[in-house]
Amino acid sequence: MKKIAVMTSGGDAPGMNAGIRAVTRTALSLGLEVVGIYRGYQGMIENDFIPLSHESVRNIIHRGGTFLKTARSDDFRTIEGRAQAAANLKAHGVEGLVVIGGDGSFTGAAALHDEHGVKVVGCPGTIDNDLFGTDYTIGYDTAVNTAVHAIDQIRDTAASHNRLFFVEVMGRDAGFIALRTGLASGAEAVLVPETTTYIEDLTAKLEKNWKMKKSSAIIIVAEGDDAGGAIEIAKKVNAKFEGWESKVTVLGHIQRGGSPTAFDRILASRMGHAAVLALLAGSTDVMIGQKNGEMVEVPFKQAVKHHETLSKHLLDLVEILS
Amino acid sequence: MKKIAVMTSGGDAPGMNAGIRAVTRTALSLGLEVVGIYRGYQGMIENDFIPLSHESVRNIIHRGGTFLKTARSDDFRTIEGRAQAAANLKAHGVEGLVVIGGDGSFTGAAALHDEHGVKVVGCPGTIDNDLFGTDYTIGYDTAVNTAVHAIDQIRDTAASHNRLFFVEVMGRDAGFIALRTGLASGAEAVLVPETTTYIEDLTAKLEKNWKMKKSSAIIIVAEGDDAGGAIEIAKKVNAKFEGWESKVTVLGHIQRGGSPTAFDRILASRMGHAAVLALLAGSTDVMIGQKNGEMVEVPFKQAVKHHETLSKHLLDLVEILS
Amino acid sequence: MKKIAVMTSGGDAPGMNAGIRAVTRTALSLGLEVVGIYRGYQGMIENDFIPLSHESVRNIIHRGGTFLKTARSDDFRTIEGRAQAAANLKAHGVEGLVVIGGDGSFTGAAALHDEHGVKVVGCPGTIDNDLFGTDYTIGYDTAVNTAVHAIDQIRDTAASHNRLFFVEVMGRDAGFIALRTGLASGAEAVLVPETTTYIEDLTAKLEKNWKMKKSSAIIIVAEGDDAGGAIEIAKKVNAKFEGWESKVTVLGHIQRGGSPTAFDRILASRMGHAAVLALLAGSTDVMIGQKNGEMVEVPFKQAVKHHETLSKHLLDLVEILS
Amino acid sequence: MKKIAVMTSGGDAPGMNAGIRAVTRTALSLGLEVVGIYRGYQGMIENDFIPLSHESVRNIIHRGGTFLKTARSDDFRTIEGRAQAAANLKAHGVEGLVVIGGDGSFTGAAALHDEHGVKVVGCPGTIDNDLFGTDYTIGYDTAVNTAVHAIDQIRDTAASHNRLFFVEVMGRDAGFIALRTGLASGAEAVLVPETTTYIEDLTAKLEKNWKMKKSSAIIIVAEGDDAGGAIEIAKKVNAKFEGWESKVTVLGHIQRGGSPTAFDRILASRMGHAAVLALLAGSTDVMIGQKNGEMVEVPFKQAVKHHETLSKHLLDLVEILS
Structure with a gap:
């Protein structure tokens, strides 16, 4: 693998910038080239790519939002749209993709993998914490x-x-x-x-x-x-x-x-780093999760199917302490 | 004048605590006794008074809200209610009153003065900045x-x-x-x-x-x-x-x-200080205002009648710079 | 067990108030009486106790510092001091003690247990995160x-x-x-x-x-x-x-x-709750820790001996991403 | 006047970005062209200019620091350096200059005016508040x-x-x-x-x-x-x-x-706006100040000579209230 792409998709979540930074610098440190894709899947279809250097991701770790922006893409819901997106990735020589987003983003990523064999690893970037297989999503703590x-x-x-x-x-x-x-x-x-x-x-x-x-x-x-x-x-x-x-x-x-908390920055940094390592190790169609403090891989289809159960214990604790 | 009272009234405003602190410590430094009245006019009617020492107002300058609390008082809208309030002030030996609040609070203070000769000075404590005769009210900047x-x-x-x-x-x-x-x-x-x-x-x-x-x-x-x-x-x-x-x-x-800004804490400190000096100088039925950086006295009836005009210039500036 | 005491000891840590609140309300909800001890071990020796009600711990969850205060105690380093402390606990009918603090506090608690059979459970309250057996201490995230x-x-x-x-x-x-x-x-x-x-x-x-x-x-x-x-x-x-x-x-x-982060408030709430349950279950001489998201008990002597290892992986990550 | 330049100089101050935004958009709204100069006088000498559009200054009002950066310039202390700087301004067709900075910056601006007739107006951008002729400098409140x-x-x-x-x-x-x-x-x-x-x-x-x-x-x-x-x-x-x-x-x-306070953003917005109007009105060699809520012009030589007196009254107030 010589070149990977990174993008953010779905609703903004604080910490997405820290994730982009981690993906970029980890990949560069391993000798890979990196491109960023603006506005998620819509930018992928419209060929809105930008090469990312060490410098490109400087002074963004503390910024809310995502400098690569996100967008909805009705086009990506069509077979033609996804074909165009895959073609663009290929034209840029992209051999692996990191998607930072939520369940909709991963469903899209899974389709890209299924239909076009794109190697893709996800990082859970959503304030809602509603993904299965990870204790925390990026942005939730903030x-x-x-x-x-x-x-x-x-x-x-x-x-x-x-x-x-x-x-x-x-x-x-x-x-x-x-x-x-x-x-x-x-x-x-x-x-x-x-x-x-x-x-x-x-x-x-x-x-x-x-x-x-x-x-x-x-x-x-x-x-x-x-x-x-x-x-x-x-x-x-x-x-x-x-x-x-x-x-x-x-x-x-x-x-x-808002500026992401230390927790979200560290989580995003670790997940971004792990995503690149996972791609290099041949993993695909998986989301990086954090379980019990460790990075794990969760198949997209599991991650998006349902989410972790809300802790009955903590709900009770609200009552006891109120 | 040997004893004064201080109270907060109307909606909470950040900086009210700094105002209470300034009134209390200024008065103490001048040899006066100070009592606080809980829950505004309602507390005045219900005789909810508390002696205030230097220590009573420690570590409150940075706190939002007001530790003396505020409340609505339907009772104070009646002649009987105001008579009871004035009687309580007299029983406590209170010779001067500082009210931190907004227009409703000052209308009440004016009635107390008109009907019972209570010497009363107000400090504008409202986030709305809707009083005449002052460039800023306490809480507005926050x-x-x-x-x-x-x-x-x-x-x-x-x-x-x-x-x-x-x-x-x-x-x-x-x-x-x-x-x-x-x-x-x-x-x-x-x-x-x-x-x-x-x-x-x-x-x-x-x-x-x-x-x-x-x-x-x-x-x-x-x-x-x-x-x-x-x-x-x-x-x-x-x-x-x-x-x-x-x-x-x-x-x-x-x-x-929220914790008051430095601006509101300084404004409240200056106004609380000025209010005590005004009482001692024989002023009554007036609100302390800040005009062009200086403390001024504004008759209650002027202060509550209408408010300063919204700056047309700043409204235009929003357009020019947007 | 009918009555327990709670205190904070050692350096302040944000979240200590949330811990006191959780201990108090959990105990009250289980029918126990609760007393607070001011200024840590020094207050225990000087008999500085205060009964705690549901109301006593209202509106403190978001406050930095500890409303029970902490202090150093040279007296507690003496056998006589600890004997006096234990005697005071007994006189108040305290059958269990929750100490929120760091290694010095737990060493003291262990001595109190060893010498006088006081049932005591600790909660790790220190910004330094330097205790063994817990992934996080209260105050560290803040x-x-x-x-x-x-x-x-x-x-x-x-x-x-x-x-x-x-x-x-x-x-x-x-x-x-x-x-x-x-x-x-x-x-x-x-x-x-x-x-x-x-x-x-x-x-x-x-x-x-x-x-x-x-x-x-x-x-x-x-x-x-x-x-x-x-x-x-x-x-x-x-x-x-x-x-x-x-x-x-x-x-x-x-x-x-500073106001504790959500993370520290939740950690302190869970640990305070767990500490009371541990006392009731007969545990003593242990610190409550959080490992992999779960509450655990760690013997004081283990907790204070050394601390968790600094993650080599995260140190490397700083280098890779800088 | 058809084209102006704007730059920041000296130590960073929160609100400088809001000032650049105000200068840029005010000038554009009046039909002027605007260029930004990177790294203050050093950038002026090194011809580090960039055209500024409405879009260039989007989403910067809340950012600390200055996106045009600042730098020290030993070169500008020489006659040759200043001549080069003036020549670059001329080559770009710049007819007026707005400098946001402190006393050193204004001394430089005065020299540029004296030696080369450059029309220049300053905005006080320094956290120190140490300029004469203005109640507040940009950054001080933050x-x-x-x-x-x-x-x-x-x-x-x-x-x-x-x-x-x-x-x-x-x-x-x-x-x-x-x-x-x-x-x-x-x-x-x-x-x-x-x-x-x-x-x-x-x-x-x-x-x-x-x-x-x-x-x-x-x-x-x-x-x-x-x-x-x-x-x-x-x-x-x-x-x-x-x-x-x-x-x-x-x-x-x-x-x-840090993100500038509302006060500093509004002050910077008003001053930036006033600076452009002053240039158009033919003013030069002056700093915009705010006195009693109004925009005023202060000759550079007065502004930098000494600063406003520290309020004895406020110093006393610290004592009275402490």
């Missing part, structure tokens, strides 16, 4: 810290007033961000898609909480919760729980940005 | 920095995708937070209550922006804008501006909390 | 992020000038903070006590770096490095490496403070 | 906030132990950063070059403080203080003040970097 920091600021106010604060966090159909955010911010309740949300139970709990503690309550709502988003749930609770004022915060894309 | 920092994180993502980001900031019926946030974050548009918002104009501008720059746009929406909140405006724009994805962030109470 | 964030700011300047920046980080005789800080900040070199530092090698590397990249370099120095602190090493390098300007930053106690 | 935030973290530890913390901040021969940092962080003492530092007085004060408050103390030391830096002063104090442990932090270049 997103949780962003949410927790925001809630700390609400807490300053909560300590002075008696109110219900509903904070909606990201995570698509997974409650990982909500769970860790709730545990780390000392929230009174965490609503996640993985468990059924009963408004009656929530209201009863908040009433009990109020009688016991005479204070405000902070409720974390995962965007994919079965009972709705924070605005909807706040309305439902208010209807049943008179005399309280409800305040809603929707964090939105704040959680996708 | 709230703007919080919003700007949040938008910086959205910008990381905006750089990678092509989207419309609508961010709703606080400010009640004033556009100060929105204006400075928009200027400092390099937003493409700022929608404020002080000027009429035409969705057609906004849409045209975003289309022009897109043709010229081929990039995402960030639109700051003041919560009190005449065209609605961020969620509502995003819907209206989307209806007319096809093919773009809109993402909404509602910052909410995040802006009320 | 300290690394603080250092990394500081270096990011230096990097802004480094990108504009050509200079050598020496940054001294904490860690006593261990290089953990330095290693992860260096990896996450993209430093050009990391000097740790675990490997011999040769100034000639460092100088040669910096010269090569300069010739290749024509840019500034950031060198992380662990405070316990064998070649000296950052100031000393900067002098030695400068003497041999003409024409470059050296700038030194000594982070000092900044690293001990 | 540097103070960086130092204050660092001290907040030390305060977490200070609250738990009994120690002396010496923190050295920047400011060259001026005490502005130290003063505002001390006031905003609630420091026990502030040592500045503008007043003579007597170690005996400091020691006496710290002893009195200790007897009264039984707590740690934080002492801010301006790097240019007459009694030495923080390390030296800590040694002197320790020699006289037994039984206390001293801890030293040297913030160093951390203060030069």
Whole structure:
């Protein structure tokens, strides 16, 4: 193998730049050439390639977002699009590809491998932590810290007033961000898609909480919760729980940005490094994961099928400590 | 004057603790006794007083919120309530009062003065900057920095995708937070209550922006804008501006909390100091303001009547630099 | 067991408050009484105890430092001191003790157990990560992020000038903070006590770096490095490496403070919870550790004897990616 | 005037990028062409110019440092160097120049004007605030906030132990950063070059403080203080003040970097805008300043001669409130 490509795909995640840097410098240190592909699969189809040097990835480890950008690609969902993409890779002499992204990105990568024999290794880059076979995805720790920091600021106010604060966090159909955010911010309740949300139970709990503690309550709502988003749930609770004022915060894309935490930079650095070694060792069609502190390889089809189970133990801990 | 009281009232603002600290230590250094009143006017009516020493206000200068808490008080809107409040002040031997709060708080303070002759000086503590006679209110600089920092994180993502980001900031019926946030974050548009918002104009501008720059746009929406909140405006724009994805962030109470900036701590320290000196000099029924870097006194009735004009020059500057 | 005590001891670490909160609320939820001991072993000897309720530990999860404070205790190094401490525990009806601290604290706890049969479980609370049997100690992740964030700011300047920046980080005789800080900040070199530092090698590397990249370099120095602190090493390098300007930053106690990261809050919450369960299960003379994501028990004598090995792999990774 | 140039010079200051952006976009909006000069005067001599478009300055408003970089230039101190620089400006058709920098930069600009008739307007870009004729320089507010935030973290530890913390901040021969940092962080003492530092007085004060408050103390030391830096002063104090442990932090270049505060971004935006208008209006040999909230012009020779007086009132306030 003499030349590899690296790209980012799907939603931005803090740490993607650290991953690109690690892939690039590891490959260069092993004598490989490296090209970057702008805007994910769309750039691959449109031949938007750029050679990457040691210098190209300087001073990016601390930057949020991804300097290679990402994009959606409807074209890549077609057989013709993927054929064009594979042809471009071949024309550039690319013999291996590292994709940093989430489940959609890996499904695309698997197709590229199946249809055109492209050797491809993935790094899990998504704030949602919703991939199977890895304890952590790149960006998750930063997103949780962003949410927790925001809630700390609400807490300053909560300590002075008696109110219900509903904070909606990201995570698509997974409650990982909500769970860790709730545990780390000392929230009174965490609503996640993985468990059924009963408004009656929530209201009863908040009433009990109020009688016991005479204070405000902070409720974390995962965007994919079965009972709705924070605005909807706040309305439902208010209807049943008179005399309280409800305040809603929707964090939105704040959680996708920001300078990555040390944890995410190190995770991305290790995964980027491992991805290049995996390609050189002949691996393909796999995602690099971290299990128990070690780098592992997980077949794409496993990684994207479902995600790790939300820890029942940690959900209980939120209750015990709230 | 031998004894004064200090309290915080209305919505929390970062820097209130620094103000309490300054009032307390200035008064103590001049040989006065100081009591704190918990929960604003409600605590004044319920006799919730606490003696304040040098030690009481240690290690609070950097804390968001207010350790004396604030509360609404329906009771204080009644003649009886105010009479009870004044009686409590008298019973405690309080000869002067410093109120840190916003327009509602000062209207209450003026009533206390008019009806019961209580000597009272105010410090403008509100993130909204909506008081007349002062260039800055305590908490405004912090709230703007919080919003700007949040938008910086959205910008990381905006750089990678092509989207419309609508961010709703606080400010009640004033556009100060929105204006400075928009200027400092390099937003493409700022929608404020002080000027009429035409969705057609906004849409045209975003289309022009897109043709010229081929990039995402960030639109700051003041919560009190005449065209609605961020969620509502995003819907209206989307209806007319096809093919773009809109993402909404509602910052909410995040802006009320957080460790105060150096600016707010210094402003609060100076104002708290000046308020005590003003009381001793016989001033009453006035708010301390900062004009052109100097401490000034503004009659409550002026301060709460209307607020400073939003700078047309800075609004234009947002356009020129966006 | 009906009553337990909790205390913090040794150097402050961010997350200690989250640990106290978890111990307290877990114990209360299980029907136990809880007392806090101020100022570590010195407070234990001086009978400085305080009952802890659910309310006592409200709104502390996000605070740096420890609200129970810590202190050194020469008295506790004497047999008489420890006897007095044990007598006080007994007088308060304390049947189990949770100590959050580092190796010195656990050595003290082991003595208390050996000499007086006190049932005691420890939680590793130290930024240095220098305990055996746990992958992470409480405070380590926050300290690394603080250092990394500081270096990011230096990097802004480094990108504009050509200079050598020496940054001294904490860690006593261990290089953990330095290693992860260096990896996450993209430093050009990391000097740790675990490997011999040769100034000639460092100088040669910096010269090569300069010739290749024509840019500034950031060198992380662990405070316990064998070649000296950052100031000393900067002098030695400068003497041999003409024409470059050296700038030194000594982070000092900044690293001990600050709001804990989500990681440290969750770690402390889990460990505090596990410590109470361990006491109830009859365990004693052990530290709670986290290995591969799970809570484990490690005998004090093992935990304090030596610490985990610094990862050779990560040290190499710094080189490969720099 | 059809074409202007913009450059940054001297030490980095947060907000310089916002200044470049404002100069560029204001000029473009008025129909001018704009070129950027890399690495200050050295780049001007070496003809390191780049055309700047609206796009060139996108997504930089929130970045620390300066994307045009700065450098020292010994060449520019020679008549030949300046002649070459002026010739390059002429060759590029540059009719006006905006320099963002400090006193050295303006002295250079004045020479360029005097010797070669170059029309030049300056914007004060320095964290030190040491220029005459402006209330604030670009970068000062950010540097103070960086130092204050660092001290907040030390305060977490200070609250738990009994120690002396010496923190050295920047400011060259001026005490502005130290003063505002001390006031905003609630420091026990502030040592500045503008007043003579007597170690005996400091020691006496710290002893009195200790007897009264039984707590740690934080002492801010301006790097240019007459009694030495923080390390030296800590040694002197320790020699006289037994039984206390001293801890030293040297913030160093951390203060030069970091994302600029809202205040600095707005100041830089306004100044950059005003600088272009001033050039168009025929002004030259002047620095833009902000006095009482308004943009003013200050002759270079006045601006660099001395700096504004350190507020005696604020120095006293540190004492009263500490």
